[in-house]
Amino acid sequence: MLTKKGKYGLKAMVHLAGYLPGEATLVTDIATANQIPKKFLDTILGELRNAGFVNSKKGKGGGYTLARPAHQIKVGHIVRVLDGPLAPIQCASATSYRRCDDCTDEKRCGVRLIMLEARNAIAEVLDNRTLAEMRALTQSDDARLMYYI
Secondary structure (H helix, E strand, O other): OOOHHHHHHHHHHHHHHOOOOOOOEOHHHHHHHHOOOHHHHHHHHHHHHHOOOEEEEOOOOOEEEEOOOHHHOEHHHHHHHHHOOOOOOHHHOOOOOOOOOOOOOHHHOHHHHHHHHHHHHHHHHHOOOEHHHHHHHOOOHHHHOOOOO
16 A cells, blocks of 8 residues: 555655746645645655655755656656555565565465566556656646647
């Protein structure tokens, strides 16, 4: 299950994806717009900064920006940074595999095989969708229409 940390992190990243590249926004504005406790959001954005997803700048004109364009950031990468592996159990994890102590035959373990299938289904969605696509889901049909003359 996605934790509040993961959920709030995704909401903050979607919020940042709504700004022009290089246009900074304050943590207070992100927190208020998304109903996220500011102190918790500070910690989350710090982790996202350390992972290279956001940049921060102090002082006038400062705030947070995406470190890369939203179409280059996969949702699965954000979730892994904030919540860890996607697998429900470690023996089904691609990134943090660890054999179960109580398993006698891993290749025939029904629990592992189903959890591996669940992990793969989750990864298929999250690793193939970008932050830009996630942002587009939040916009009304009218907002997605852009006319050029």
